[in-house]
Amino acid sequence: MSAPPGRVLDRIDALVEDADYRDAESAVEDAWRVAVLASTPGAARDREAARAAAVRAANARRQPDAPVVRSATTVHRVLLVVAFLLGAAAVAVIAISPRTGGAAFTLQEGALLAGVLAVLSAGLFVWLEPVRANGSLWGGHLPARIHLFFGLLWLLFAASVVILRWDEVDRHQPFPVIAGLLLFVVAGATALVLWRRARRADRSGPPSGPGRLTRDLLDEADAPDVLAALDAWWAAAGPAALTADRGGLEQARAAVLAKLRTTRYITEREERAALRRTAPPEWKERRR
Numbered sequence: 001m002s003a004p005p006g007r008v009l010d011r012i013d014a015l016v017e018d019a020d021y022r023d024a025e026s027a028v029e030d031a032w033r034v035a036v037l038a039s040t041p042g043a044a045r046d047r048e049a050a051r052a053a054a055v056r057a058a059n060a061r062r063q064p065d066a067p068v069v070r071s072a073t074t075v076h077r078v079l080l081v082v083a084f085l086l087g088a089a090a091v092a093v094i095a096i097s098p099r100t101g102g103a104a105f106t107l108q109e110g111a112l113l114a115g116v117l118a119v120l121s122a123g124l125f126v127w128l129e130p131v132r133a134n135g136s137l138w139g140g141h142l143p144a145r146i147h148l149f150f151g152l153l154w155l156l157f158a159a160s161v162v163i164l165r166w167d168e169v170d171r172h173q174p175f176p177v178i179a180g181l182l183l184f185v186v187a188g189a190t191a192l193v194l195w196r197r198a199r200r201a202d203r204s205g206p207p208s209g210p211g212r213l214t215r216d217l218l219d220e221a222d223a224p225d226v227l228a229a230l231d232a233w234w235a236a237a238g239p240a241a242l243t244a245d246r247g248g249l250e251q252a253r254a255a256v257l258a259k260l261r262t263t264r265y266i267t268e269r270e271e272r273a274a275l276r277r278t279a280p281p282e283w284k285e286r287r288r
Contacts, residue, residue, distance in 0.1 A: 004039060004251045011038035012252065016259045018139035020209030026288050027265040028257070032280040033234070035252035036241045043241065047233060048136060051213055054229035058222035069216045072136040076128060080137065083124035087150045090117035090184070091157050107161065107168040112176045115183025118154050122187040125150070126194055133201040135212035144198035151191030158184035210286055230285035238283030250278070 004012075015034045021027040037044045052071045059066035094110040105113065125147060131137040158181045169177045213230065214223040241249055254275060261271045 004248070004255050008039045008252055009255055011044075012256050012259055014139070016256065016263060016265075018135075018209070020211075021260075021265050022288050024266045024270055026286070027260050028270065028274045029281060030286050031253050031256040031260065031274065032238070032249075032283075033286060034256045035249050036238060038256070039248055039252035040237075040241045040244070043237060046237065047230070050229060050233040051226065052216075054226040055214070055216045058225050059216070059218045062218045062222070066218060070130050070134075070136075072131040072138075076131050076137055079124055080128055080142075083121050083128065086117045086124070087121035087153070090114045090121060090187075091153060093117070094161075095157070107165055107177060108170050108173070111161075111180030112183075113180070115180035115187070118187035119183050119190075121150065122154075122190040122194075125191065129194060129198060129201075133198060134215045139212070144195055144202050147191045147195035147198055151188045151195060153188075154184045154191065155188035158188065210288060213285070227285050227287070231283075234283040234285055238280065242280065 012034060015038055019027070019030065019034075021030065037047065048071050052069050056066075056069045059069065091114070093105050094107050094114050128137060132142050161177075161181060214220060214226055217223060217226065257266070257271045257274050260266045261268055266274070
């Protein structure tokens with residue numbers, strides 16, 4: 001049996017690493033579902049849309065003006081990269097004194113620009129936090145400590161400028177530098193507040209595995225309704241994927257089982273036993 005395309009293998013790696021399986025049995029049970037999500041175009045997006053719609057409906061029954069449930073898209077992931085780049089660039093443009101070489105701008109020229117970049121980065125992190133917290137942005141691979149890292153980076157950098165490089169400031173026109181450093185402080189403080197909020201969100205439940213499915217619910221008592229909606233989605237999507245490309249799906253499932261073995265969720269013996277079972281189980285959403 002040939003291997004699936006590289007893009008499918010990459011998706012399998014991401015899905016398995018974010019699965020948080022409780023035991024070997026739950027991992028093997030999930031292999032067909034992972035294969036569908038990884039190998040069927042649009043399946044992961046459609047499943048997430050079904051999940052978000054079910055959560056929105058449940059929340060609306062509890063609270064008509066409930067906050068909108070957001071799901072991450074390609075735009076969110078691109079903006080996450082932009083946030084990282086802006087956060088790093090804020091420090092890099094004036095990180096090294098022109099006296100020793102290496103900075104894009106002098107402190108006098110670039111401090112205000114650098115502060116604006118830091119604030120823009122912090123603003124993007126704030127905007128992206130709901131989809132980070134519910135796991136749709138990058139599953140469990142994007143912990144709250146990213147906000148702590150940038151918050152400390154910006155605050156420590158601002159402090160280092162005041163302590164070590166204040167002699168580079170034009171005494172007759174210090175306001176651009178002062179304004180830039182104040183923006184660094186605002187960005188750093190925002191990031192630290194966001195870190196505390198994000199850490200509480202992460203402690204309330206994992207943004208990966210089955211727990212991610214109901215993270216946005218106002219009341220966990222509505223979880224069965226969300227799972228029922230996903231069961232209905234799988235009841236249609238699973239057989240459709242088999243009909244469309246059973247051979248490709250079986251290849252993907254074999255790759256999922258191989259990944260489970262290399263990550264030590266299952267043994268080689270359990271992998272061989274699973275491969276002998278060619279009929280998929282009942283198509284339902286994962287419970288454990």
